[in-house]
Amino acid sequence: MTTTTALEGATAVTYGQRLAMLAASAPDKPALIVAHQAGGETVIGFGELERRSNQAARRLARAGVGPDSVVLVALPNGIAHAVASFATWKLGACVLTMNSTLPEHERQLTLAAARESGRELFVVGDTQEWALPGISRTELMNAEQYSADALPVVVPRPGTALATGGSSGRPKILVNPTPMVAVPLEPGERDIFGREPHGTALVASPMYHAMPFLQTYQNLFHDCTVVLLERFDARLAMEMIERHRVTWMVMVPTQMQRFLRVPDLDSRDFSSVKTLYHAGAVCPQWVKRRWLELLGPDQVVEAFGSSESAGGTFIWGQDWLAHPGSVGRGGELTEVRILDDEGAPVAPGEVGNIYLRWLRPPAGFTQNPDDNYAYWGAEPATATSDGAVCVGDLGWLDEDGYLFIADRRVDLIITGGQNVYPAEVEVALSEHPGVLDVVVIGLPDEAWGRRVHAIVVADPERPPSEEQLRRHCRDRMAHYKTPKTFEYVDVLPRDDLGKIRRRQLAGERLTSGS
Known part of the structure; x- marks a missing residue:
């Protein structure tokens, strides 16, 4: 069964359906390779991930999880995180990925925000610590007594939620209200992040953050093997790139800078890397230039957006060299506006509030451009009457329409x-x-x-x-x-x-x- 969407006539499928398709076509292909900080790796194939997630879904259903549930996946980077997430989606429930080491005060504030969803909350992790119904990591990974057969297709809506401190420092939950379905990339196709199907992706950050969480599962959806670091270490990341011939990787500027501090950087083999995608913060120009030298301008893409997914800008290396310091243009995907505090447009070169609005969803996505993230536990972001959203970033446009970031207004x-x-x-x-x-x-x-x-x-x-x-x-x-x-x-x-x-x-x- 497939789910038809109005995305240029394409047919979209749920993440659960996509995993089943990949498991049927190449069950032994590695889906996830977890690189442990202490050494060694743990590998799970698409077939085993499908089997375990079906069994785990039935265990979660026994605990009461259903389409109206929110499951807090309070697990560190690892195979259990993937099993829990796919199991949740197969039941049509929402995954709220969480930091498993939150201090008690912040945990309670986060739970208070999540309860504003009005949905029943469950947890995969330490159920006593979170004081929620659910199952432990051990129960999740030892559910062999349950059937591994396919489950009925249920479209998660919402499918993902992300906890963030935001600019106020008080936890809030961002939730994507659109159906969690997407269109698989075709062979030879490349998405806006520079990703191609059937590649090998490196994810080096903890999955309780939006970017590594979303990119991990988007890569799996598009039939990519994901090499996931248990914890970031520049040397370990380099070893994984060389050993597994990584073709695509995602990092933040702090990690990029730590790579450049490794003494034997110039002797390492990055020849397999087709794309470095980076975002999450302002990248120092000296760091960006060094990476353009290491990989080449056609292999580095930067993005700017927000967890609210109101739109985004993108810039590849060649354009960046012509507009150094820019985070790109919205192009045909996003309208970018710079407005003053009264909502009036400002001139090129003048700093103002950055507003973004999707003009159409990127290839492979099904999000309605007017259906932005909702909030649990917080007021909506500032928006114009036609849906352009500002989440507190300041910046300016040059004469060619390239966006430059000044800072967060609160900073x-x-x-x-x-x-x-x-x-x-x-x-x-x-x-x-x-x-x-x-x-x-x-x-x-x-x-x-x-x-x-x-x-x-x-x-x-x-x-x-x-x-x-x-x-x-x-x-x-x-x-x-x-x-x-x-x-x-x-x-x-x-x-x-x-x-x-x-x-x-x-x-x-x-x-x-x-």
Whole structure:
């Protein structure tokens, strides 16, 4: 059975149907290769993944899971995550992928947001810790007593939900209300992420984040073997690229930078890689240029969008070299607008609020351009009357319509009446060879209102002085953007995707009197 959609006459199928198709055609083909941090790999083929997910689906159904349920998949990167997700989708339920190590306070706030869905919640993971009905990881992976036969086709709607702290730091849930069906790529076809069917994909980030979660399952849907790192490690990632001849990989700029810090980088073999897709944060230009040298401009694509999936821009290496620092254009897929705080358009080159609106869904997707993500536990994002969505990003368009990111509005520092975007200062400081990591925040200041403060992780073998860093910044930016104060730390509290909460760091320094 297939599910017909109005996507240019194409026929879309559910993720459960697609797994069954792949299992029937090539049961022994590796679906998922999990690279363990301690060494070794665990492999599951499409046939076994189909069998286990059918059995697990029946175990979840016995626990009460059905089309109106939300299943929290609170598992680390691994085969169990894939089994749980496909089992949930086969029942027509929604997967809410979760960080299994959340502290109790944040866990309770996240659950409170999820309960606003009005749906019954279940968990795959530590059921006692989450205080929800469901099954443990052990039960999930030991469900052999249940039938492995195909289940009736049910279209999940919604099929995916993602927990995020958002700009407020308070957990909220983003949920895609559209049917979870898609159109498989044809041989020789390439999607907007540079992905081709039948390839080998590397996913290096934890799947409780939107990008690695979605890209893992989209790659499996398109008949790609996914090499999944248990935890990010640049050397391990390089070994996987070489060993499994990875053709497509997804990373964030922090990970890209860590690759470049590996001493024997130039001796590694990246010849199999057809596409590096990166997103998630502003990429320092020196990092981008080095990757363009390593792989070639035709092998690197960058995207900008939001978890709300309101639209997106894309840029390949050749266009980036002509518009360095840009995150691309919306093209035929997305309308990009830059509006001021009153909702009026601003001139090219002028910073304003970024609004995105799908004009049509990308190839292989079935999302209605007007059917954006809904929210559980939060107010909807700011939107125009015709559905263009702003989620707090600031930027500008050049004369050719290429988009440039300034920063998040909540992170903007106004010092002495001047606007300073922390991301710009961070990029400049990251270019110094003695800086391993850096974050820039605004702190209260009697003279300036707020002062630019840099928190730096220095290379212990060649730590730069404050004056050296000031000179470095003054050579690259207007004087008012140069940090007035510096702080040296051993490590910054980034999550596994490289994200950091600037407001939390600023609050900690206010509390301590820094």
